[in-house]
Amino acid sequence: MKKIIQKIFLFSVVLFCAVLSLTGCMEWDYGEITEDFDATGSGLFITNEGNFLYGNASLSYYDPATNQVQNEVFARANGIKLGDVAQSMTIYGGKGWIVVNNSHVIFAIDLNTFKVLGHIENLTSPRYIHFLSDEKAYVTQLWDNRIFIVNPSTYEITGYIQVPDMTMESGSTEQMVQYGKYVYCNCWSYQNRIIKIDTETDRVVDELTVGIQPTSLVLDKYNKLWTVTDGGYEGSPYGYEAPSLYRIDAETFTIERRFKFKLGDWPSEVQLNGERDRLYWINNDIWSMDVTSERLPVRPFLKYRDTKYYGLTINPVNGEVYVADAIDYQQQGMIYRFSPDGELLDEFYVGITPGAFCWK
Numbered sequence: 001m002k003k004i005i006q007k008i009f010l011f012s013v014v015l016f017c018a019v020l021s022l023t024g025c026m027e028w029d030y031g032e033i034t035e036d037f038d039a040t041g042s043g044l045f046i047t048n049e050g051n052f053l054y055g056n057a058s059l060s061y062y063d064p065a066t067n068q069v070q071n072e073v074f075a076r077a078n079g080i081k082l083g084d085v086a087q088s089m090t091i092y093g094g095k096g097w098i099v100v101n102n103s104h105v106i107f108a109i110d111l112n113t114f115k116v117l118g119h120i121e122n123l124t125s126p127r128y129i130h131f132l133s134d135e136k137a138y139v140t141q142l143w144d145n146r147i148f149i150v151n152p153s154t155y156e157i158t159g160y161i162q163v164p165d166m167t168m169e170s171g172s173t174e175q176m177v178q179y180g181k182y183v184y185c186n187c188w189s190y191q192n193r194i195i196k197i198d199t200e201t202d203r204v205v206d207e208l209t210v211g212i213q214p215t216s217l218v219l220d221k222y223n224k225l226w227t228v229t230d231g232g233y234e235g236s237p238y239g240y241e242a243p244s245l246y247r248i249d250a251e252t253f254t255i256e257r258r259f260k261f262k263l264g265d266w267p268s269e270v271q272l273n274g275e276r277d278r279l280y281w282i283n284n285d286i287w288s289m290d291v292t293s294e295r296l297p298v299r300p301f302l303k304y305r306d307t308k309y310y311g312l313t314i315n316p317v318n319g320e321v322y323v324a325d326a327i328d329y330q331q332q333g334m335i336y337r338f339s340p341d342g343e344l345l346d347e348f349y350v351g352i353t354p355g356a357f358c359w360k
Contacts, residue, residue, distance in 0.1 A: 035076045039112050041065070044313075044322065045096060045358040046335060047086040048351025057086035057100060058351035059114070062335070064315070069335075069348045074098070074107075077114035082107075089358035092131040093152065096358065099126045099139070106139065108155070111360055118155045123148060130176035130183060132199055140173035140185060147173050147185070149202060161202050163187070163195060175217040177225065179250040186214040186227050190238040194227060196253060208253055211244045212236075216270035220291045221277050223250045228267045228281060243267050245281075245296070259296050274316030282309045286323060302342055313357035320345065324354035 043063045050056035059074040059082055074082045083103030090097045095108045095117055106120040106129060124144040131137045131152065139148040145166040149159040163173060172189035183197040194214065196206040211229035218226050225248040232240045245259040245267065261267055267283040280288045285300030286309065302323070311324030319340040326333050333354040337346040
C-alpha cells in the first residue's frame with residue numbers, strides 16, 4: 001500500500017494542501033454517546049487505517065484473556081468517527097494517544113472507557129508521537145520538513161524541529177526511539193537516513209545514511225538500533241535497490257552490520273519481543289531472529305498464506321505473535337494470534353486495513 005501512496009504522491013500533495021486549507025480550523029462535534037465501556041485490565045488496541053480519503057478509520061480492542069474483540073470502540077464511545085487513516089497509537093500518562101494521519105489530529109482517550117479527553121489539531125500529516133515529559137512530545141510528519149513539538153498537558157503545538165536538507169514535498173519523518181538525551185528518527189518516503197535529535201536543544205545534531213526508505217526503527221536490549229529499508233519501487237524518482245536490515249550502535253551512531261535482502265523483497269514492520277532480544281518482521285512470510293545473529297534466517301517463523309500481512313506485534317508479557325491481515329484493503333481485516341512456537345491460537349475480524357497495535 002505504501003508503494004501505491006508514493007506513486008500518487010504528487011496528486012496527493014496538491015489534494016492534501018486543499019483539504020488542509022478547509023480543515024485547519026475544524027471543530028470536533030462529538031455526538032450522542034451510545035455506549036459505555038469499562039475495559040479494565042490488560043488488552044490490545046488495533047488501529048485500523050481505513051481507506052485514504054474515505055474517513056473510515058476505526059479503533060478495535062481485544063482482550064486476550066477472554067478472546068473477545070470489540071470493534072469501532074472510538075465511534076461507539078464518542079459518537080463520531082475516528083477519521084481518515086489511523087496511523088499509530090501510543091500510551092502515556094494513563095491515556096491512549098491515537099494519531100490520525102490525514103485528519104491532521106491526535107486524540108487522547110481514556111484507556112478504559114475509550115472516551116476522548118482532548119485532542120491536538122492543526123498538524124500537517126502526523127505519523128507517530130514520542131513523549132519526553134508531561135509537557136513535551138515530538139510528532140513526526142509526512143509531507144513536512146518539520147517535526148512538531150507539542151505540549152500533551154495543554155494539547156497545543158509549541159514549536160518545531162527543522163530537518164536539514166528536506167523539503168515539504170520530500171519530507172518524511174517516522175518512528176522515534178530514545179537513547180539518553182537523544183531521539184533517533186527514521187526518514188522514510190524518498191529519504192535514506194536516520195536523524196539524531198538533541199532533546200535539550202530540539203535540534204538535529206547528526207544523521208546517518210542508510211539504504212533507500214528506512215521503514216521501521218526499534219532499540220534492542222544492547223542499545224542497538226534496528227531499521228529495515230524497503231528499497232523504493234521500480235520507476236521511483238528516488239531510486240530502486242535491494243532492501244537491507246541494519247544494526248546500528250546507538251552510542252557511536254555507526255552501522256555495525258548490514259543484512260541484505262533480494263531485489264523485489266519488501267521487508268517491513270520490524271518489531272521486538274518484550275525482552276528486546278529477538279527481532280520479528282514481515283517479508284511475505286513472518287521472520288524472526290536473535291538480535292545477536294550474524295546472518296538472516298533461512299526459514300520463516302510463519303509461512304506466507306497468500307494474503308496481505310500488514311501489521312505485526314509481540315505480546316511483551318508472554319511472547320505471543322499477532323499478525324494483521326489487510327486481505328484486500330476493502331473489507332474487514334483479520335488478526336491472527338500465534339503462540340511463541342507458531343501455533344494458531346485465535347483469529348478475529350477488526351476494521352478495514354489493520355496496521356498498528358498498542359498494548360495496554
